[in-house]
Amino acid sequence: MRSTVPDERGHFGIYGGQYAPETLMAPLAELARAYDKFKNKRAFKNRLNDLLANYVGRPSPLYFAERLTEQLQGAKIYLKREDLLHTGAHKINNALGQALLAQEMGKKRVIAETGAGQHGVASATAAALLGLDCVVYMGVEDMRRQRLNVHRMRMLGTEVRGVDSGSQTLKDAINEAMRDWVTTVKTTHYILGSVLGPEPFPRMVRDFHSVIGEEATRQLKKQNGTPNPNVAIACVGGGSNAIGLFHVFLDQPGVRLIGVEAGGRGPALGEHAARFSGGRLGVLHGTKTLVLQDEHGQVAATHSISAGLDYPAVGPEHVFLKEKDRIEYTQATDAEAIAAFHRLASTEGILPALESSHAIAEALRLAPMLPADQVILVNLSGRGDKDVESVIAYDEEHQAIQAESGVPGSEAEAGTETYLDAATEPLEESDELGSN
Amino acid sequence: MTTQHINRVFEACAEEKRAAFIPFLCGGDPDLATTRLLLRALVKGGADIIEVGVPFSDPIADGPVNQRAACRSLESGTTLTKLLALIGEERAALGVPIVLFTYFNPIFAMGVERFATAAAEAGVDGVLCVDLPPEEAAEALTPALGRVDLAPIFLLAPTSSKERMRLVGESSRGFVYYVSRLGVTGAATDTGGDLGSDVKTVKRLCKMPVAVGFGISTQEQVKEVAEFADGVVVGSALVQLIETAVEGGASGEELVEVLYARVAALTADLARKKLLGIF
Numbered sequence: 282m283r284s285t286v287p288d289e290r291g292h293f294g295i296y297g298g299q300y301a302p303e304t305l306m307a308p309l310a311e312l313a314r315a316y317d318k319f320k321n322k323r324a325f326k327n328r329l330n331d332l333l334a335n336y337v338g339r340p341s342p343l344y345f346a347e348r349l350t351e352q353l354q355g356a357k358i359y360l361k362r363e364d365l366l367h368t369g370a371h372k373i374n375n376a377l378g379q380a381l382l383a384q385e386m387g388k389k390r391v392i393a394e395t396g397a398g399q400h401g402v403a404s405a406t407a408a409a410l411l412g413l414d415c416v417v418y419m420g421v422e423d424m425r426r427q428r429l430n431v432h433r434m435r436m437l438g439t440e441v442r443g444v445d446s447g448s449q450t451l452k453d454a455i456n457e458a459m460r461d462w463v464t465t466v467k468t469t470h471y472i473l474g475s476v477l478g479p480e481p482f483p484r485m486v487r488d489f490h491s492v493i494g495e496e497a498t499r500q501l502k503k504q505n506g507t508p509n510p511n512v513a514i515a516c517v518g519g520g521s522n523a524i525g526l527f528h529v530f531l532d533q534p535g536v537r538l539i540g541v542e543a544g545g546r547g548p549a550l551g552e553h554a555a556r557f558s559g560g561r562l563g564v565l566h567g568t569k570t571l572v573l574q575d576e577h578g579q580v581a582a583t584h585s586i587s588a589g590l591d592y593p594a595v596g597p598e599h600v601f602l603k604e605k606d607r608i609e610y611t612q613a614t615d616a617e618a619i620a621a622f623h624r625l626a627s628t629e630g631i632l633p634a635l636e637s638s639h640a641i642a643e644a645l646r647l648a649p650m651l652p653a654d655q656v657i658l659v660n661l662s663g664r665g666d667k668d669v670e671s672v673i674a675y676d677e678e679h680q681a682i683q684a685e686s687g688v689p690g691s692e693a694e695a696g697t698e699t700y701l702d703a704a705t706e707p708l709e710e711s712d713e714l715g716s717n
Numbered sequence: 718m719t720t721q722h723i724n725r726v727f728e729a730c731a732e733e734k735r736a737a738f739i740p741f742l743c744g745g746d747p748d749l750a751t752t753r754l755l756l757r758a759l760v761k762g763g764a765d766i767i768e769v770g771v772p773f774s775d776p777i778a779d780g781p782v783n784q785r786a787a788c789r790s791l792e793s794g795t796t797l798t799k800l801l802a803l804i805g806e807e808r809a810a811l812g813v814p815i816v817l818f819t820y821f822n823p824i825f826a827m828g829v830e831r832f833a834t835a836a837a838e839a840g841v842d843g844v845l846c847v848d849l850p851p852e853e854a855a856e857a858l859t860p861a862l863g864r865v866d867l868a869p870i871f872l873l874a875p876t877s878s879k880e881r882m883r884l885v886g887e888s889s890r891g892f893v894y895y896v897s898r899l900g901v902t903g904a905a906t907d908t909g910g911d912l913g914s915d916v917k918t919v920k921r922l923c924k925m926p927v928a929v930g931f932g933i934s935t936q937e938q939v940k941e942v943a944e945f946a947d948g949v950v951v952g953s954a955l956v957q958l959i960e961t962a963v964e965g966g967a968s969g970e971e972l973v974e975v976l977y978a979r980v981a982a983l984t985a986d987l988a989r990k991k992l993l994g995i996f
Contacts, residue, residue, distance in 0.1 A: 290852060301848060303876075303896065304875075304876050460778075464899050467899070566775075577797060578797070579773065
């Protein structure tokens with residue numbers, strides 16, 4: 282399953298491909314050639330691996346969340362700590378790899394899109410390190426909710442361009458980055474930040490992130506005696522951290538793989554970013570995949586409290602692997618993600634990114650149902666400092682709503698118990714949403 | 718015989734030793750009722766072929782002017798189905814070939830076969846899908862268009878290799894569309910130095926008429942490009958004109974007058990003779 286996709290034109294079964302404007306076709310072919318050449322060159326690999334070890338901080342730790350496991354009284358929960366990498370998320374694996382490739386290709390300028398800001402910060406960091414000019418496109422709605430990351434990018438010498446078209450989020454940032462690239466492709470490399478877009482991006486981004494799962498399986502063997510978890514869980518926006526964790530396990534049928542999408546505020550179109558329950562096959566941003574859209578093929582608005590999951594399409598390889606019944610997809614609502622955020626903070630002393638909180642939420646649901654000798658491996662793809670303001674705003678709004686409607690006491694009793702309830706309660710609701 | 722309609726335009730223009738004038742507007746901008754009037758104005762002003770844009774929510778190949786036009790169109794309730802119905806009502810009276818300028822997703826959502834049938838019935842002559850290169854189209858769209866004799870039209874760009882020029886030539890019917898510069902649709906100050914020789918290369922390798930577009934907005938540019946191209950496409954400049962008039966509160970009739978006057982000026986140097994009535 283791993284070696285056979287994609288084909289030479291980027292198709293994962295009927296998904297993926299190269300649905301790009303003509304201007305980009307030759308540059309995409311050039312990029313694919315360059316990637317295929319350099320990925321196997323010893324000098325390139327050595328340079329990347331050296332930077333990953335000494336600059337990024339790989340391998341990232343694998344951490345047994347003992348207190349959380351004890352509380353849930355079920356399977357053992359291990360966290361792959363991508364949040365501890367330089368810049369605070371897995372995104373740096375890919376950004377650095379592509380920036381090095383851009384340098385090898387003689388490009389002096391890189392551009393990127395960003396939702397949560399983590400890929401933007403990672404690209405800005407790689408650009409600063411390698412002396413490349415960098416422009417990051419970001420929806421103005423995301424600039425508001427991820428303000429800290431906007432400042433970080435600017436301090437790193439990157440120009441952040443706000444995008445105020447459409448939904449003013451990740452989708453529109455990608456539109457604008459593609460428009461830039463069509464104009465500047467001779468001098469510029471587009472560091473696409475997820476397993477999206479036209480060939481060769483989905484496979485290239487996947488390869489740069491597959492180190493996550495490869496490390497995790499080695500670490501798990503060392504710590505727990507067996508290389509395979511029973512379950513591996515990751516959140517899925519475009520799907521890069523999930524592919525990065527899952528890829529090494531695809532050929533291990535005993536490992537259950539679960540991707541968690543953003544259930545947002547509910548199942549109505551526009552209220553979530555759950556492509557596997559609400560999306561239809563379509564073409565967006567250069568690839569054929571599941572897209573949240575109306576009956577006329579216009580792309581729908583999405584909602585998630587997490588900017589990094591707030592996107593109407595999903596990486597084509599994910600859809601392919603769902604079709605093969607290799608990965609299951611479920612979802613966590615805004616409320617469940619927030620509850621998981623608080624739970625991990627108070628139990629383990631870790632503030633997870635709101636994106637990763639969706640994966641934690643699934644682990645909280647699942648762990649109590651599994652025996653204690655089983656292992657759940659969760660990709661903690663990013664850290665939550667950037668989300669502190671969003672969480673405060675969510676909690677305040679929620680307490681205000683509950684106070685107004687006279688629902689007794691969430692504020693006074695908002696300890697661990699309430700968060701536990703919030704995390705486990707919406708299970709039935711989620712089941713209703715989850716079927717295809 | 719819809720591909721034939723396009724061929725005949727280029728043949729007739731060749732006989733007159735002039736380039737075809739191909740204006741673009743976004744279907745349904747600001748609404749379909751106005752589009753009906755504007756299409757007529759384009760023909761009256763001298764359009765030989767009309768490119769009608771299908772509005773899409775995420776137009777990655779378009780600049781801000783065409784993005785706003787697509788927004789206005791979608792906000793007024795335009796769908797591909799309604800747009801095809803309008804073209805069906807107007808096509809015979811217009812008397813010039815219609816080429817749809819679209820992204821793939823609206824077609825895909827309708828169903829490619831259903832779309833091809835509906836477009837052919839409406840009298841559409843060609844389809845240009847900006848995010849569908851010939852490699853993907855070979856399976857996804859071209860066979861369906863072929864069954865109803867709609868012309869698949871593909872783009873070439875300054876980055877295209879000679880190999881791609883041959884591929885696009887073999888894959889297209891009617892004409893190929895040469896994107897005159899890197900970038901999205903929209904007005905630019907100049908069209909670049911080597912455009913003439915680039916177009917010559919494209920013509921040689923594609924062996925069919927070449928229309929040039931992207932960033933052509935003035936009468937002088939039309940005249941200059943017409944020296945070496947078989948067709949000249951003017952898009953965003955006309956869309957901008959429509960936007961300015963709409964925002965200024967112009968009535969439908971005033972819009973028609975403004976658009977007609979501009980198109981007539983743009984085509985003034987093409988020394989055109991009366992072409993109407995040959996279809």
